[in-house]
Amino acid sequence: MIVAEKKPIQEIIEEIKTHDSVLILGCNECVTVCEAGGKKEVGVLASALRMYFLNKGRDMRIDEHTLERQCDHEYLDEIREMIDQYDGVVSLACGVGVQFTAEKYTQKPIYPGVNTFFMGVTESRGVWTERCQGCGQCILASTGGICPVSRCAKRILNGPCGGSTTGNCEINKDVACGWQLIIDRLKALGRLDEYEELAPIKDWSTDRAGGPRKVVREDVQS
Amino acid sequence: MTAKTPSRLEKVLAAGHLAVTSECGPPRGSDPEVIAKKAEMIKDYVDAVNITDNQTSMTRMCSLAACIRLKLMGLDPVLQMVTRDRNRIALQSDILGAASFDIHNVLCLSGDHQSFGDCANGQNVHDIDSMQLLQTVRLMRDDGKFLGGDDIKRPPQMFVGAAANPFADPFEIRVPRLAKKVSAGAEFIQTQCIYNLDKFELWMKMMRDRGLHEKVYILAGLTPMKSAGMARYMKKRVPGMDVPDEVVDRMAAVPKEQQAQEGIDICVEAIERLKEVEGVAGFHVMAIEWEEKVPEIVERTGLHPRPAVD
Structure with missing residues (x-):
C-alpha cells in the first residue's frame, strides 16, 4: 500500500x-x-x-x-x-x-x-515500513526477495557498505541493514554463492530519473 | 604483478617494496596552503597521498582540486571518489579531469551517508555503487570507452583501488566481498583502521586461502590514537570500527599527557607485526589531523627512506 x-x-x-x-x-x-x-x-x-x-x-x-x-x-x-x-x-x-x-x-x-x-507494509500494529520505490525494473529475483533499492540507505546494488554493524544500518540502529537481510536470506535459500555475482550498473531510465512514467496496456484499452 | 600505469604507488608495489600511503583531508575553506602544508610534512615519507572526498559528509574543498595541488607539488595523489554525490556523468567527467593532470590513482568508495554531515537534508545520488565505479574506471582505462560506449580520446591511466573493512558485519562475507571488488577491477585495497590485529590476520588468512593476495595489493590501514577518549569514541561511535578493550585499556592506563605517545607506539607495534603477514603489501597511515606524526611512524618502522622507482 x-x-x-x-x-x-x-x-x-x-x-x-x-x-x-x-x-x-x-x-x-x-x-x-x-x-x-x-x-x-x-x-x-x-x-x-x-x-x-x-x-x-x-x-x-x-x-x-x-x-x-x-x-x-x-x-x-x-x-x-x-x-x-x-x-x-x-x-x-x-x-x-x-x-x-x-x-x-x-x-x-x-x-x-x-x-x-x-509503498510499504504494516509491519506491526501502528508500524509501517518501506518495501518498494517503484524503480520500474524489479531485481528481487537476484536479491533473495529483498530490495536493496528501497532497503539500503545508499541503494547499493553490491552491498553491504562498511557501515553495516550487527545487522543494522549506519544511519540508525533501528534500521535493519538491507544487505544483511539479503545475505541472511540467500544463506537460508542455500544460494549464498550468488552473492559474488556482480550486479550490473542499473538502468534508472524506468525510475523517477526517466521523468514522469506511464504504463499503457493496449489489450486493456480495447 | 607488473605496473600497468605511470602511478608511483603501483610501481613501488610492483617492485615488491612495502608501500606507504597516507591521507590528507581537504580544508573546510578555500585556502590552498592547508593542503600544501600537510603534504609538505609527509611527502618524503610516503609513496602516495589520498585526498578524502567530503569525508563523513562534511562539505569541504573538493578532492580533485586538492589532488591537483599535490600533483603540482610533485606528489602522487590518490583521488578518493564517493558515489554519494555524483551521477555517472559527473564521475566519468571528474575522472577525465583528474587524468588531464596526470593523476594516476583513484580510490572508489560509496561514502558515508549524508545524514552524518552538514547537509543532512540533502539528496544522495548513488547512481552507481563503489564496485560499479571500479568497473567504470577500468572500462575507461583498459577499453578506452565511456559507459555510454563511445571512445575516449586519451583514456585515463589510473591505478584503481577500493576500500575494505575486515571488521564490518557480516564477517562471513568480508572475503567474498573483497573477491567481488577484485573481480570488479580493484588492483589495490586500503583497509579500514586496524586495531584488532587477530581478526585482521584471520581475514588475511581467509583471503590468502582464496588466492586473492596474488591478485590485489593489500595496504593495511592504521590510525594512531591521540587519547583514550578517542579510542573509546572510535569503539562506540564509529560504524564498522573494531577497537578491542585491551587497546582502550592500554591507552587509559597511561597518564593523559603520555597517551598520544602511547597511541603512536601502538601504531608502530601494529605495523611491525603486520609486516610479517603474508599478503600485506604496505601500509595506509591515516593520521587524522595529525599528519606531523607520519614521519615518526614511518621512520620507527624502518620504512624510511621511501624507495626510488621509475
Whole structure:
C-alpha cells in the first residue's frame, strides 16, 4: 500500500482558514489501512476543525465524505454534485488522490491532509515500513526477495557498505541493514554463492530519473 | 604483478617494496596552503597521498582540486571518489579531469551517508555503487570507452583501488566481498583502521586461502590514537570500527599527557607485526589531523627512506 501520515492540524488550519465551507474527503484504500485518511480519520479531523473554528467564533461548515478511491474517475465522479457547495476540499488521500481530485475539479482548491511517504507494509500494529520505490525494473529475483533499492540507505546494488554493524544500518540502529537481510536470506535459500555475482550498473531510465512514467496496456484499452 | 600505469604507488608495489600511503583531508575553506602544508610534512615519507572526498559528509574543498595541488607539488595523489554525490556523468567527467593532470590513482568508495554531515537534508545520488565505479574506471582505462560506449580520446591511466573493512558485519562475507571488488577491477585495497590485529590476520588468512593476495595489493590501514577518549569514541561511535578493550585499556592506563605517545607506539607495534603477514603489501597511515606524526611512524618502522622507482 501507499503509506501516509496525517499532517499536523495547524498546517491544515492554515490551508483552509479563509474559507467558509470545506469538505474533508477521505479514501477507503491505502490511507485507510495505514490509518491516515480513511473514514475514521476524516471524522476525527472534521471534529477537531469544527471545534477549533467554533472556539475562534467562526461559523465554518465542515462536512465529511469518504470515497472508495480517489485514484479512479469512476469514484471521483461521485462528488460531482456536492463539491460546488464547498469553498475548498481537504483530501486525506495520498498525493496521487489529491492530484487526481484536483485534476478533475479544476475550479476548486484541493488541499493535502496527509504527507505521503512510501509503498510499504504494516509491519506491526501502528508500524509501517518501506518495501518498494517503484524503480520500474524489479531485481528481487537476484536479491533473495529483498530490495536493496528501497532497503539500503545508499541503494547499493553490491552491498553491504562498511557501515553495516550487527545487522543494522549506519544511519540508525533501528534500521535493519538491507544487505544483511539479503545475505541472511540467500544463506537460508542455500544460494549464498550468488552473492559474488556482480550486479550490473542499473538502468534508472524506468525510475523517477526517466521523468514522469506511464504504463499503457493496449489489450486493456480495447 | 607488473605496473600497468605511470602511478608511483603501483610501481613501488610492483617492485615488491612495502608501500606507504597516507591521507590528507581537504580544508573546510578555500585556502590552498592547508593542503600544501600537510603534504609538505609527509611527502618524503610516503609513496602516495589520498585526498578524502567530503569525508563523513562534511562539505569541504573538493578532492580533485586538492589532488591537483599535490600533483603540482610533485606528489602522487590518490583521488578518493564517493558515489554519494555524483551521477555517472559527473564521475566519468571528474575522472577525465583528474587524468588531464596526470593523476594516476583513484580510490572508489560509496561514502558515508549524508545524514552524518552538514547537509543532512540533502539528496544522495548513488547512481552507481563503489564496485560499479571500479568497473567504470577500468572500462575507461583498459577499453578506452565511456559507459555510454563511445571512445575516449586519451583514456585515463589510473591505478584503481577500493576500500575494505575486515571488521564490518557480516564477517562471513568480508572475503567474498573483497573477491567481488577484485573481480570488479580493484588492483589495490586500503583497509579500514586496524586495531584488532587477530581478526585482521584471520581475514588475511581467509583471503590468502582464496588466492586473492596474488591478485590485489593489500595496504593495511592504521590510525594512531591521540587519547583514550578517542579510542573509546572510535569503539562506540564509529560504524564498522573494531577497537578491542585491551587497546582502550592500554591507552587509559597511561597518564593523559603520555597517551598520544602511547597511541603512536601502538601504531608502530601494529605495523611491525603486520609486516610479517603474508599478503600485506604496505601500509595506509591515516593520521587524522595529525599528519606531523607520519614521519615518526614511518621512520620507527624502518620504512624510511621511501624507495626510488621509475
